[in-house]
Amino acid sequence: xxxxxxxxxxxxxxxxxxxxxxxxxxxxxxxxxxxxxxxxxxxxxxxxxxxxxxxxxxxxxxxxxxxxxxxxxxxxxxxxxxxxxxxxxxxxxxxxxxxxxxxxxxxxxxxxxxxxxxxxxxxxxxxxxxxxxxxxxxxxxxxxxxxxxxxxxxxxxxxxxxxxxxxxxxxxxxxxxxxxxxxxxxxxxxxxxxxxxxxxxxxxxxxxxxxxxxxxxxxxxxxxxxxxxxxxxxxxxxxxxxxxxxxxxxxxxxxxxxxxxxxxxxxxxxxxxxxxxxxxxxxxxxxxxxxxx
Numbered sequence: 650x651x652x653x654x655x656x657x658x659x660x661x662x663x664x665x666x667x668x669x670x671x672x673x674x675x676x677x678x679x680x681x682x683x684x685x686x687x688x689x690x691x692x693x694x695x696x697x698x699x700x701x702x703x704x705x706x707x708x709x710x711x712x713x714x715x716x717x718x719x720x721x722x723x724x725x726x727x728x729x730x731x732x733x734x735x736x737x738x739x740x741x742x743x744x745x746x747x748x749x750x751x752x753x754x755x756x757x758x759x760x761x762x763x764x765x766x767x768x769x770x771x772x773x774x775x776x777x778x779x780x781x782x783x784x785x786x787x788x789x790x791x792x793x794x795x796x797x798x799x800x801x802x803x804x805x806x807x808x809x810x811x812x813x814x815x816x817x818x819x820x821x822x823x824x825x826x827x828x829x830x831x832x833x834x835x836x837x838x839x840x841x842x843x844x845x846x847x848x849x850x851x852x853x854x855x856x857x858x859x860x861x862x863x864x865x866x867x868x869x870x871x872x873x874x875x876x877x878x879x880x881x882x883x884x885x886x887x888x889x890x891x892x893x894x895x896x897x898x899x900x901x902x903x904x905x906x907x908x909x910x911x912x913x914x915x916x917x918x919x920x921x922x923x924x925x926x927x928x929x930x931x932x933x934x935x936x937x938x939x940x941x942x
Contacts, residue, residue: 655755655756655759656755659755659762659789662762662764662767662789663789663792666764666767666789666792666793667792671767671768671771671792671793672792672793676771677776677795677796678774678775678776678795679776679795680745680776680778680795680796680807680808681744681745681776682810683810683815684712684743684744684745684808684809685711685712685713685744686712686713686715686742686743686744687701687705687712687713687714687715687743687744687745687746687747687805687808687809688715688716688717688737688742688743688745688746688747688775689701689714689715689716689717689746689747689749690717690719690730690733690734690737690746690747690748690749691716691718691719691721691747691748691749691750691801692718692719692720692721692750693716693718695751696751697749697750697751697801698716698749700800700801700802700805701714701747701749701801701802701804701805702714704802704805704806704809705805705808705809708805708806708809708810708811708812708813709809709810709811709812710812711812712809715742715743717733717736717737717742719733720760721750721760722750722753722757722758722759722760723760726760727759727760727761727763727765727766728765730748730760730761730766730769731763731765731766731768731769734746734748734766734769734770734773734777735769735772737775738772738773738774738775741775743775744775745775745776745777745778745808746773746775746776746777746778747777747778747780747798747801747804747805747808748761748770748777748778748779748780748781748790748794749779749780749781749801749804750780750781750782750801751782751801752782752783752786753782758781758782758786758788761779761781761788761789761790761791762788762789762790763789764789766789766790767789767790767793770790770793770794771793776795776796777794777795777796778794778795778796778797778798778804778807778808779791779793779794779796779797779798779804780797780798780799780800780801780803780804783799783800784799784800907930907931908930908931909928909929909930909931910928910929910930910931911926911927911928911929916928922941923941924941924942925940925941926940926941927939927940927941928940928941
């Protein structure tokens with residue numbers, strides 16, 4: 650098949666799979682931060698697998714590279730690649746997969762444009778990094794994969810974190826945390842010393858005693874006010890009794906006067922009496938009755 654026909658087929662398939670939702674970002678699986686096993690689907694010989702192994706082990710000597718050899722070009726290669734992806738998923742043989750091959754023509758890279766490979770990548774439960782061809786080469790696998798790397802070496806860098814850099818970051822975080830804790834402890838110590846140097850902590854009962862003295866003083870002032878008020882009320886009472894006493898009928902009798910009553914009522918005028926009325930005259934030392942003549 651000539652290049653123009655292949656490219657037209659590539660564009661047609663790309664558009665159709667995009668419309669089917671195989672390229673959607675929400676479907677993509679995040680790459681694990683610290684994978685223990687990296688699965689690689691590529692040719693068992695050549696620079697691709699060597700580059701991936703070298704970069705991966707340099708970044709993390711403890712990472713395990715599990716190679717599943719597959720044909721990366723020619724007739725039947727697409728089906729073998731798809732079977733390899735399904736095999737790795739079915740047996741849970743890796744934490745992340747790298748699908749890789751070196752550069753080549755559109756025809757050489759065609760297995761990675763086949764729909765069977767696109768579907769196997771889309772259905773994979775293990776995240777897949779596509780690293781097919783050179784940086785300028787784009788295949789259908791690149792669009793479906795969870796992450797695209799421009800080269801196989803770059804794929805290894807994306808899959809395997811640099812443990813030495815991670816350790817440096819952890820050390821840096823620990824140093825920052827240590828300094829933060831030291832500053833916090835120093836601040837708490839200063840607050841503690843300030844509290845302990847305050848009068849409340851030096852003599853905790855002083856404040857209580859001061860308040861007690863204030864309370865005692867207020868109580869005495871209140872008692873004095875109460876006594877003063879009582880004296881004032883007593884004086885008012887005596888004055889009132891004296892006034893009432895001056896108005897008492899007994900006081901009037903004691904001065905030599907008498908009180909005349911008729912039928913229990915005080916006689917205030919001669920007009921209230923007529924000849925023959927019996928009246929009651931009250932003196933200081935007793936009563937006498939008389940008849941009006």
